Amino acid sequence: MSTTRLYTLVLVLQPQQVLLGMKKRGFGAGRWNGFGGKVEEGETIEEGAKRELREESGLTADTLHKVGQIIFEFVGNPERMDVHIFCTDHVQGTPTESDEMRPQWFRLDQIPFDDMWPDDSYWFPLLLQKKKFLGHFQFQGQDTIVAHMLREVDQL
DSSP states (O other), rough: OOOEEEEEEEEEETTTEEEEEEEOSSSSSSSSSSSSOOOOTTHHHHHHHOOOHHHHOOOOOOOOEEEEEEEEEEEEEEEEEEEEEESSSSOOOOOOOOSEEEEEEEEEGGGGGGGTTTTTHHHHHHHHHTTTTEEEEEEETTEEEEEEEEESOOOO
């Protein structure tokens, strides 16, 4: 029997650049990613997203815009990840390295997809075009997508 756990992912966008973090430990270590993690009991999904952004990058955001939702499954793992993806173009503070992430700005034409999760190259262009999306990705291990679905939606 599978269980589903709520997660968040926040992408900070500025004109012609995006802030990503190099994951230093734990799940996804060695990959560039947005900022996020598990939603804790008692907090909303958006509260969890803001908390994770603050904990991992030192930045705070008053407003987040929900742009996507993707279900991730890993063959052999009964827990599904229900990831709610947000973006913001207005943050307070200076990106600061944490125990978990090392933030770095990337130009939009130099996003390091080869050092990111394989699914990112599917949905990231939709995010950059300000389109909303729903998706489902099934992985074998952490490097191979064995099945996926991704579609644009008008609202989430």
